[in-house]
Amino acid sequence: MSLFTTEVIDSGKPGPHLVITAGVHGDEFEPMQCIHALIDGLGEQLLSGKVSLVPCVNIEAFLLGQRKASDDLDLARICPGDPEGSITMQVGHALTNLIKSADYYIDLHTGGTRFSVLPLTGYPLNPDADALEGSRKLAKAFNLPFIWGTDWRLKGRSMSIACENNIPAIYAEYLGGAQCSPQGVIDYIDGCLNVLGMLEMIDREQPASRVQTVVEDPSEGSGHMQVCHPAPFDGLLTPHYSLGDQVNQGDVLGSVRSIDGSESAELIAGQSGTILVLHTFSMVREGDATFVIA
Numbered sequence: 001m002s003l004f005t006t007e008v009i010d011s012g013k014p015g016p017h018l019v020i021t022a023g024v025h026g027d028e029f030e031p032m033q034c035i036h037a038l039i040d041g042l043g044e045q046l047l048s049g050k051v052s053l054v055p056c057v058n059i060e061a062f063l064l065g066q067r068k069a070s071d072d073l074d075l076a077r078i079c080p081g082d083p084e085g086s087i088t089m090q091v092g093h094a095l096t097n098l099i100k101s102a103d104y105y106i107d108l109h110t111g112g113t114r115f116s117v118l119p120l121t122g123y124p125l126n127p128d129a130d131a132l133e134g135s136r137k138l139a140k141a142f143n144l145p146f147i148w149g150t151d152w153r154l155k156g157r158s159m160s161i162a163c164e165n166n167i168p169a170i171y172a173e174y175l176g177g178a179q180c181s182p183q184g185v186i187d188y189i190d191g192c193l194n195v196l197g198m199l200e201m202i203d204r205e206q207p208a209s210r211v212q213t214v215v216e217d218p219s220e221g222s223g224h225m226q227v228c229h230p231a232p233f234d235g236l237l238t239p240h241y242s243l244g245d246q247v248n249q250g251d252v253l254g255s256v257r258s259i260d261g262s263e264s265a266e267l268i269a270g271q272s273g274t275i276l277v278l279h280t281f282s283m284v285r286e287g288d289a290t291f292v293i294a
């Protein structure tokens with residue numbers, strides 16, 4: 001029994017193998033809707049190569065309505081997984097094999113239940129120049145406003161597997177906050193079709209670029225979203241800024257108040273920039289990232 005379903009659309013003609021996955025985290029819905037739309041509509045358009053589409057990699061997490069499956073392991077941190085391990089380890093192993101079969105790879109995400117993320121595409125800054133240039137081309141074609149190249153040394157992710165195997169790859173993020181944005185679904189479908197057009201796998205005129213910002217930050221740990229402005233204790237978060245706002249170092253981003261009301265703390269911006277990720281769920285646990293600034 002396979003752990004997840006892969007829909008393969010094969011043109012029957014030579015060309016690249018593009019893998020697109022959704023649902024590495026079970027509570028990220030725009031990617032799943034996007035894959036369903038591609039399964040419905042791509043067949044007759046495909047001129048060369050083949051496309052492998054996974055509507056939901058982490059099915060147990062999806063059915064639980066949460067980011068992670070019952071073993072509480074983050075599928076985006078444990079790759080290459082283990083075929084003999086717990087459910088997430090097994091899925092990680094199967095996902096790793098699928099990624100290794102790709103010539104190009106796209107992994108679609110959102111902020112899930114608790115976070116909202118400014119629409120962006122990202123990639124590891126692979127030391128292999130050809131793979132990196134391939135990832136840059138994918139990100140440009142995908143055509144979201146923000147492009148973020150980050151530390152390639154981060155381990156355990158789908159992107160880490162692609163990077164280790166020098167496969168050009170991008171991930172994408174689009175809002176979240178426990179919602180499924182219709183515009184997010186449309187932009188994800190367009191992004192995937194743009195990449196297919198750029199790779200000449202379908203006939204598609206590339207739209208005008210909507211890319212506004214490209215940041216490539218090779219410093220160690222860049223791109224790790226869980227460590228920014230951690231909540232000092234469990235409590236209620238009151239943000240003073242919204243996603244996409246510009247802030248300056250030293251600004252009070254928001255506050256956390258303990259649930260018994262006895263403690264209150266301000267969250268101070270550690271750098272200037274744009275709010276890229278916001279903890280939209282009002283309850284925060286000690287150590288949770290509240291704001292990510294890039």
Ligand SMILES: [Zn+2]
Nearest residue numbers: 025028109110
């Ligand atoms: Zn995710």
